[in-house]
Amino acid sequence: MKNSKQTPYAVEMLQVVKRFSQVLAVDHADLQVKQGEVHAVIGENGAGKSTLMRLLYGFYTADSGTIRINGETVKMTDPGVAIAHGIGMVHQEFMLVPRLNALDNIILGQEPRKGLRVDRQKAREEITRLAGELGFQVDLQAEVRDLPVGVQQKIELLKVLYRGASILILDEPTAVLTPQEVDELFQMLRNLQKQGKTIILITHKLDEVMAIADRVTVMRRGKTVKTVPKDSTTSGELASLMVGRNVILDIKPPPVKPGERVLTVRNLSLQEPGSARVLVDGVSFEVREGEILGIAGVSGNGQSELAELLTGLTRPTSGEILIRGQEVTFGSVRRKRESGIAHIPEDRRNTGLVMALSVEDNLTIGHQDKPELSGKVLLKREAIGERSDRLIKMFDIRPPRRDVAAWHLSGGNQQKVIVARELDHDPQVLVANQPTRGLDVAAMEYVYHHLLEARNQGKAIVLISMELDEILTLSDRILVMYNGRIVGEFARKNADIEQIGLLMLQGREAG
Amino acid sequence: MSLGNVFNLTLLHQTIVQATPLLLTALGGVFSERSGTANIALEGIIMMGAFFGYAGTYYTGNPWFGIICAMAAGVVVSLIHAVVTATYKVDHIVSGIALNILCQGLTGYLLVVLFQSQGSAREFVAQLPTISIPFLKAIPVVGPVLDAVFSQGPLVYLAFILVIVSRFILDKTVFGLRFTSVGEAPQVADSLGVQVAPIQYAGVLISGLLAGAAGAQLTIGTMPRFVYLMSGGRGYIALAAVILGKWQPTGVMWSSLLFGFFFSLADNLQGTGFAIPNEIFLMLPFILTIIVVSGVIGHSEGPAHAGKPYVKEL
Ligand SMILES: Nc1ncnc2c1ncn2[C@@H]1O[C@H](COP(=O)(O)OP(=O)(O)O)[C@@H](O)[C@H]1O
Ligand SMILES: [Mg+2]
DSSP: OOOTTSOOOSEEEEEEEEEOSSOEEEEEEEEEEOTTOEEEEEOOTTSSHHHHHHHHTTSSOOSEEEEEETTEEOOOOSHHHHHHTTEEEEOSSOOOOTTSBHHHHHHTTSOOEETTEEOHHHHHHHHHHHHHHHTOOOOTTSBGGGSOHHHHHHHHHHHHHHTTOSEEEEESTTTTOOHHHHHHHHHHHHHHHHTTOEEEEEESOHHHHHHHOSEEEEEETTEEEEEEEGGGOOHHHHHHHHHOOOOOOOOOOOOOOOOSEEEEEEEEEEEOTTSSOEEEEEEEEEEETTEEEEEEOOTTSSHHHHHHHHHTSSOOSEEEEEETTEEOTTOOHHHHHHTTEEEEOSOIIIIIOOTTSBHHHHHHTTTTTOTTTBOSSSBOHHHHHHHHHHHHHHTTOSSOOSSSBGGGSOHHHHHHHHHHHHHTTOOSEEEEESTTTTOOHHHHHHHHHHHHHHHHTTOEEEEEOSOHHHHHHHOSEEEEEETTEEEEEEEGGGOOHHHHHHHHHHSSSOO | OOGGGTSSHHHHHHHHHHHHHHHHHHHHHHHHHHTTOOOTTHHHHHHHHHHHHHHHHHHHSOHHHHHHHHHHHHHHHHHHHHIIIIITOOOHHHHHHHHHHHHHHHHHHHHHHHHOOSSEEOSOOOOOOOBOOGGGGGSTTTHHHHHHHHOBOHHHHHHHHHHHHHHHHHHHBHHHHHHHHHHHOHHHHHHTTOOHHHHHHHHHHHHHHHHHHHHHIIIIIIOSSEETTTTTTHHHHHHHHHHHTTTOHHHHHHHHHHHHHHHHHHHHHTTSOOSSOHHHHHHHHHHHHHHHHHTSSSOOOOOTTTTSOOOOOO
């Protein structure tokens, strides 16, 4: 409730909801930001931070909920409204027109005029003054696309200040910066705070929160989980709030005694072509029969690349991959499949299925060379049909028809098609990358059931997931990946959520 | 007959005449593409402009009214294109093709209904006047020459004046800056409170207005009759001129003149008995169009977001 004697919150978002067609991105979120504070909003990728901020900025319109700016209820229908209320935003993906120069980018939408003309002279003077106050210079004539990202970010900041914003939203501003640039940015933010600006800083790095924030709001799966003053919390607490522990499914895998070593990975590395960036950095591990090895991590830390290396979609820069002692490091996808590696890819719609083809064809791809399904020239359509019917029945694919195109199926049933196809290979190793992304609970349970069954039958499974819950539920052993490296290993019984959370978020355990 | 007879004053005069409808359309194309909309319906809009310019003049006897009818027809067709692409986010090319077929059918139908003819409306109508610049004739020696070249209709003058006006609008005004930003990165304009759709509408409507005028130039500006399908691919050639002119008004002026030159060269060679068959020259503008569009020469980057619907949420 608003109290007229107190200073109102700079920003108050109450019970805000935003649904995109596929996902509920923001789910009854609350955010209260005090005037003049640096307020961090943290959460994993996909938690809904950017969407929440874009609602505040009027870039999207909320389905329901209230937004108040300095105590006044505002209908945020358009960024113009937000700008008029003194809100400015530096977006995660920079909002710059690459082929316009810095000056035009800054003034766009708020152009000073002289008659019909844009008064660029006046704009230049004003912006130069602003930049001077912040302590830097930019070449206003340069086309933005020719400027380094650090400079582009300064242009974004100038854009916001040029509009006289008093509430600044910065969406993951440090993601693109070098450590020195981060220090510089934070210094600048502290100065702005001294000038009385309110700053909302989005990040998923805990060090940064500890370095600059006054208060922190944690988001998880579209919800705002908690708001705490920085001084009364620890990195550890924030980490476990971020990665959370929602017991969605009560699954207790029966103990299985792991058998022989199936997959061995030694010192596997991948360097980004044409750059010095190392995406996968000296990764080594083993997986045994009847074992699920979970790989935890915040997305973008090399997990996808690791999956591609294991399945032959990409070739490593160095290292070895062995199946039962046989080297398959540089094998093609086909060779790897033949040696017993199956793959549930993270991108169901683009890598997993050919959406326009029928369920039958999708079940057959990758099996088309088997003698029972194909002659020398022609496919044995009858045998293919029988096999499809069998798999559709076994995996309960709905609708139970082999002739419908894959894109008619729900996400869960699409995933069943992939799981059926991959397990029908009778693989030695199954690489499952985000196997339940975007699925509802029933479909999720179904996938879990099949993964566990494969494990109980003695298959070796590498489970990659951004959902720590999923990893904790299914894995016999857990590795944590950070910046392309394995930074921690836990047996199921010693898995500690706070420790794992810290490793995922900052690569080391100490706060 | 010698080649000297071909490269004469008439050729220069004709080049300007032929370049005019291309230039008007191409300038429209610049506005449309710079604000993010590919408009291949320009071909159909020229047809409509030509027909309604003719019909308007036929019924009123006033070619100025004909121009207004032509422009109005162009605006109506382009409005459909704008609604379909900017509001309903339909693929720009699909909408353009549909509209071209519509215009083709509609002009053919109206030709039969209003003028009882399948191929052309034979009755001559009043033409737009020729404007001569008074003092040119008085200049000694070159005076008569300049006068011959520069005695042109009002739409010709309009086209070349619009080059300067467009340049000013796009480079110097607020409207121009917002225009360019919408064509390059609509989400950026959107994020700064610039309304994207109205700007897209404006670009498309300007292109319809100008292509309509280009159609009028074909009938009441050049030849006071209407012939079915008389646009003859000029809408597409104008789009090639936009690319060759690097989406700049001045560039578009030069590329339109180049295409106009090829057209008039072919015209001039007709019946001269020149060793190379006339048809080869008739092909030239189209061959150049193919070369330009395929990016072999004169390739340059267009507006980054041109031709793509701006969809904000999935
Ligand atoms: N424009 C959009 N259309 C459809 N879905 C979206 C859009 N923007 C975000 N999403 C979805 O909303 C969820 C939250 O995304 P986002 O707010 O970007 O998270 P964060 O910034 O915390 O990483 C994700 O599942 C994402 O795929
Ligand atoms: Mg984000």
